Amino acid sequence: MAGIRVSMEVGxxxxxxxxxxxxxxxALHPMIIAGLKEKYTEAMNRDDVKAIVLxxxxxxxxxxxxxxxxxxxxxxxxxxxxxxxSVELVVNIIEDAKKPSVAAIRGLALGGGLELxxxxxxxxxxxxxxxxLPELTxxxxxxxxxxxxxxxxxxxxxxxxxMLLSKSIRAKEGKEYGLIDAIxxxxxxxxxSRLWALEIxxxxxxxxNSLCRTDRLGSLAEAHEILKVARQQAKRIAPNMPQHQVCxxxxxxxxxxxxxxxxxxxxxxxxxxVLSSTSKGLVHVFFAQRATSKVPNVTDVGLRPRQIxxxxxxxxxxxxxxxATTLILNNISVILKEIDSKFLHKGxxxxxxxxxxxxxxxxxxxxxxxxxxxxxxxxxxxxxFKHVDMVIEAVIESVSLKQSIFADIEKLCPPTCIxxxxxxxxxxxxxxxxxxSQDRILGAHFFSPAHLMPLLxxxxxxxxxxxxxxxxxxxxxxxxxxxxxxxxCTGFAVNRTFFxxxxxxxxxxxxxxxxxxxxxxxxxxxxxxxxxxxxxLGGYGLHFAVGEIYDSAFRGRMFRSDLVKLLVENxxxxxxxxxxxxxxxxxxKPKPDPSIQAxxxxxxxRANVMPGGKPIIVSDQEILEMVFFPAVNEACRVMDERVVVxxxxxxxxxxxxxxxxxxxxxxxxxxDTVGAGYIYSRLKKWAEIYGGxxxxxxxxxxxxxxxxxxxxxxxxPLEVSRSRM
Ligand SMILES: C[C@H](O)CC(=O)SCCNC(=O)CCNC(=O)[C@H](O)C(C)(C)COP(=O)(O)OP(=O)(O)OC[C@H]1O[C@@H](n2cnc3c(N)ncnc32)[C@H](O)[C@@H]1OP(=O)(O)O
Numbered sequence: 001m002a003g004i005r006v007s008m009e010v011g012x013x014x015x016x017x018x019x020x021x022x023x024x025x026x027a028l029h030p031m032i033i034a035g036l037k038e039k040y041t042e043a044m045n046r047d048d049v050k051a052i053v054l055x056x057x058x059x060x061x062x063x064x065x066x067x068x069x070x071x072x073x074x075x076x077x078x079x080x081x082x083x084x085x086s087v088e089l090v091v092n093i094i095e096d097a098k099k100p101s102v103a104a105i106r107g108l109a110l111g112g113g114l115e116l117x118x119x120x121x122x123x124x125x126x127x128x129x130x131x132x133l134p135e136l137t138x139x140x141x142x143x144x145x146x147x148x149x150x151x152x153x154x155x156x157x158x159x160x161x162x163m164l165l166s167k168s169i170r171a172k173e174g175k176e177y178g179l180i181d182a183i184x185x186x187x188x189x190x191x192x193s194r195l196w197a198l199e200i201x202x203x204x205x206x207x208x209n210s211l212c213r214t215d216r217l218g219s220l221a222e223a224h225e226i227l228k229v230a231r232q233q234a235k236r237i238a239p240n241m242p243q244h245q246v247c248x249x250x251x252x253x254x255x256x257x258x259x260x261x262x263x264x265x266x267x268x269x270x271x272x273x274v275l276s277s278t279s280k281g282l283v284h285v286f287f288a289q290r291a292t293s294k295v296p297n298v299t300d301v302g303l304r305p306r307q308i309x310x311x312x313x314x315x316x317x318x319x320x321x322x323x324a325t326t327l328i329l330n331n332i333s334v335i336l337k338e339i340d341s342k343f344l345h346k347g348x349x350x351x352x353x354x355x356x357x358x359x360x361x362x363x364x365x366x367x368x369x370x371x372x373x374x375x376x377x378x379x380x381x382x383x384x385f386k387h388v389d390m391v392i393e394a395v396i397e398s399v400s401l402k403q404s405i406f407a408d409i410e411k412l413c414p415p416t417c418i419x420x421x422x423x424x425x426x427x428x429x430x431x432x433x434x435x436x437s438q439d440r441i442l443g444a445h446f447f448s449p450a451h452l453m454p455l456l457x458x459x460x461x462x463x464x465x466x467x468x469x470x471x472x473x474x475x476x477x478x479x480x481x482x483x484x485x486x487x488x489c490t491g492f493a494v495n496r497t498f499f500x501x502x503x504x505x506x507x508x509x510x511x512x513x514x515x516x517x518x519x520x521x522x523x524x525x526x527x528x529x530x531x532x533x534x535x536x537l538g539g540y541g542l543h544f545a546v547g548e549i550y551d552s553a554f555r556g557r558m559f560r561s562d563l564v565k566l567l568v569e570n571x572x573x574x575x576x577x578x579x580x581x582x583x584x585x586x587x588x589k590p591k592p593d594p595s596i597q598a599x600x601x602x603x604x605x606r607a608n609v610m611p612g613g614k615p616i617i618v619s620d621q622e623i624l625e626m627v628f629f630p631a632v633n634e635a636c637r638v639m640d641e642r643v644v645v646x647x648x649x650x651x652x653x654x655x656x657x658x659x660x661x662x663x664x665x666x667x668x669x670x671x672d673t674v675g676a677g678y679i680y681s682r683l684k685k686w687a688e689i690y691g692g693x694x695x696x697x698x699x700x701x702x703x704x705x706x707x708x709x710x711x712x713x714x715x716x717p718l719e720v721s722r723s724r725m
Pocket of ligand 1: 024025027028063064065066067068108110111112113115134135138141142143144146287290291
């Protein structure tokens, strides 16, 4: 394959510089591994080579083993695609060689990249380099000896932290912990690495085989204690995933039986993990996330992003303040507009509280907080709007209010200004009905809390210009969100797909199932919390605001009850006043409130949907299916109507917007592992018993009948131009 190669240059000083080249990140494709074996063998056999410097092209060392190979193995199950690297290349050829190797690291050394570097006898790095073993995020473990060498270089605790949390570090920290031997300016990296390698060869600097070291491991008793605590932590942070415990098993093997035994164990369990459903889901998400940045007719037509330096945010409630926070944190000036000084003051306080929260967590310094606040200006009128590049409207979900705001800002902002709304559900054509600037209007749908949630759903209409979409995608990346471009419809992609999820949970309660049990089943599946706890968290305002909108858009697919209305009538507003389905006390986890039962009974009595008036009896698995399959059914409609460019966009939207478990690959990917046929048959049966809410969509029916997966093919540019996109 063109562009994939390993080259070697031997200098008059007797140093062979071996360079990995596979842009953009020098991923370790099997051809690179083969190339490394070949060049190393040549270097060992040449009398004019005394030492080796291993480095990477295009300003990077390596982003690790080629993840495309993992994806191929997931499709074929063929493990023979995995080359023997950990023993054959890293131990036998590099580490145990008669000539020393020095890794010259620039840019990044991640996963297999860092593992190759740790097999070398020293590591020299430029200051900006990022070093880490993020393999657990792909459902596998560090596989080229990483589980053995990292603890031996940086100590057990730090190594476990870096692996379990997939946390990378910069060169400076690497040096402090002993992973890096020296930090040098990029322009001197190769020169100093050559000298270092020669000095090792001449025994003027230590020749260290990290796999044989034990000095950083501590005593066996200490190691066992650290591993015990780590296992408990892994259980907490990754309850449904195997790779965290397996990684600790491999580390433990090496601590007890020596590094080489650990390498062998690591290689064996790596192969088992590659075939796990967790790895399949996580690798799918890795590529799906990167695919979202490719939007036909937008990112492939040679557009250049315009500079967005000043943004006006209208409405400083929960969403507006979160949006403003995320903008100022990323160096974008914000004009904050409210209708009176009381609201404005409250909004400014919320932004300060957001920033203080980040400071408490250690992710923001006082200096950065001050810098962010200096970019913020509160206003009560539109006079400053003539200088802004973009407006984001974030007022309450009122059609008439939004329409009048858009009519105003169209007149007051520069003619090129982007006009965005943060509506979570209202059709954008309705929002922009009273303007003549539909080409500049689009949705910037953030998820709450907007300064923390990673998804930015960008909603385009048939009239939104590609330049405007491209600009907002660029802003999205600047503010460190993952932008997913979707078409215009009620609820857009995320809320539309997931409205039946809440409806189904609500329906189950009215069929007689305990709501706390539903929440337990859903969180055991891997959602951050169940649907009722989530409703408490967000408050019930949105429920009332969008109920009517959804009712008219999705007639026949709604289950309405009085449950939330009764809660509010009984003085329960959710987390905001400490009482909802749960009791919320500061500093402790929400507790199920048994006294909710009387309200539930009253709502059940009014809804009167239990067959024969008796509660239904269902297993936990049925609860799971009855809550998620209606969402899958709606996802099918979303794909059928071409609201998303590709099925995997919906996977990313569900993972980043709803907290759908990443390791299950997203809602469509997960549904395909369950099977369209099965989902269709269940929905059909429930539709017969419980009514039209469960009726399977024609897309699902067709896929089930033809035995096809639900994930559709990507849309061609022509299809895009004819679709809602
Ligand atoms: C046996 C071993 O222990 C197992 C392993 O090594 S598994 C691999 C471990 N490495 C990783 O997990 C790193 C994965 N990569 C990343 O985190 C990020 O891509 C990065 C930090 C390297 C670069 O980030 P960024 O600059 O934002 O660029 P990003 O868009 O993510 O990637 C650029 C391209 O490189 C590709 N890429 C990145 N890492 C890759 C890898 N390890 N294999 C294959 N492709 C890779 C991406 O898919 C993307 O391709 P595209 O342009 O066609 O979409």
